Amino acid sequence: MTVGELKQKADLSYDISVAKNNALERSESRQIIAHNEHLFKADAQTICLVKTLSEHKDIFFVLDTNNNPCEIKDPAEFLNKLIERNQETLNAYSQIHETFKRR
Amino acid sequence: MSTGVLLYCSNTPTYDYHRIAERCVELIKKNLKLEITIVTDAKTFKKFKPLGMINYKLIEPELGNKRNGEQWNQLERAYAYEHSPYDTTILMDCDYFCYTDNLLTYTNIDNDFLIHDKIHDLTGKGAYDFRKDSIIPMLWATVIVFKKTDRAKRIFDMVKYIKQHYQYFCKLYRISFPNFRNDYAFSMAMNQVNGNTQQTFLPGKIPTLPALAKILEVKDTGIVFEYDNKINEIENQDVHLISKEIFNV
Numbered sequence: 001m002t003v004g005e006l007k008q009k010a011d012l013s014y015d016i017s018v019a020k021n022n023a024l025e026r027s028e029s030r031q032i033i034a035h036n037e038h039l040f041k042a043d044a045q046t047i048c049l050v051k052t053l054s055e056h057k058d059i060f061f062v063l064d065t066n067n068n069p070c071e072i073k074d075p076a077e078f079l080n081k082l083i084e085r086n087q088e089t090l091n092a093y094s095q096i097h098e099t100f101k102r103r
Numbered sequence: 104m105s106t107g108v109l110l111y112c113s114n115t116p117t118y119d120y121h122r123i124a125e126r127c128v129e130l131i132k133k134n135l136k137l138e139i140t141i142v143t144d145a146k147t148f149k150k151f152k153p154l155g156m157i158n159y160k161l162i163e164p165e166l167g168n169k170r171n172g173e174q175w176n177q178l179e180r181a182y183a184y185e186h187s188p189y190d191t192t193i194l195m196d197c198d199y200f201c202y203t204d205n206l207l208t209y210t211n212i213d214n215d216f217l218i219h220d221k222i223h224d225l226t227g228k229g230a231y232d233f234r235k236d237s238i239i240p241m242l243w244a245t246v247i248v249f250k251k252t253d254r255a256k257r258i259f260d261m262v263k264y265i266k267q268h269y270q271y272f273c274k275l276y277r278i279s280f281p282n283f284r285n286d287y288a289f290s291m292a293m294n295q296v297n298g299n300t301q302q303t304f305l306p307g308k309i310p311t312l313p314a315l316a317k318i319l320e321v322k323d324t325g326i327v328f329e330y331d332n333k334i335n336e337i338e339n340q341d342v343h344l345i346s347k348e349i350f351n352v
Binding site: 011014015017018019021022025026028029030032033034037038039041065066068092 | 203205208209211212213214223225226227303304306307308310333335337339340341
């Protein structure tokens, strides 16, 4: 492989890395949801926390993105909302990710 | 409870901001579907094409502020509390293009004043590390979501006070940016009003295309831009555009 070809490959890797970061950022922005007037991120950590707490209690408290406590009185509805948004964003990310493979 | 978007738009000798605002309004109507109020001056107002149901508030813009040697307005933002007719306001730069409805999420919460403290450089170069330019973390006044509460009013009143004594506050906070900049004015106001302690912020980052990225096309779903001799595209993602040349064509 020539130096020119190596540079081309390196440039492509860099471009994909930037595009991946932008796509991830887009997903993370979209993962922010409002529930009971509080903001939450529909990420794996929040989903696992809510799922775990809901298995032990019907009503519980969680911290929002600004560390303010929020009482969750409807765990099933909240968990459903979190999972739906999480999967919506990851589905969109997955479609973009497919285009990286073809580059 | 009313919710709406407040935009400030005033043309300068260098840029036709009304053309940027027209595009911004289209996207707000399409994706946020909220009422819009544009605060502008009479000269700029006459240049707007018909945009449908928009509220206009005419003011005489304050002049004198410059950036990179060019006239730079945006001195009226401190009066947004008084200018906004809404209970909940999304105050945004007219060069912030909403390609999603993400901002609507922030209108349904109990916080009365939210501002971004993080930025995402879409070119991947991390061009916005200003941490060493001040002794407090910089906030980004590109998008501010506020409600008509006493606390929100105190913050805007503090911005007005800082604006009057800007050079003093720049020295106090060791800010190296000499001309008035809303980002720093709001950073200092938030710091003052909250007793020099940590604030609550908008989660996420402002996706931003820095000035070095040349915008090639503004599409209905995203932006095509050139940077480092490469063509890139972002789609279905809100974006803050720093380069304005395309709107002067």
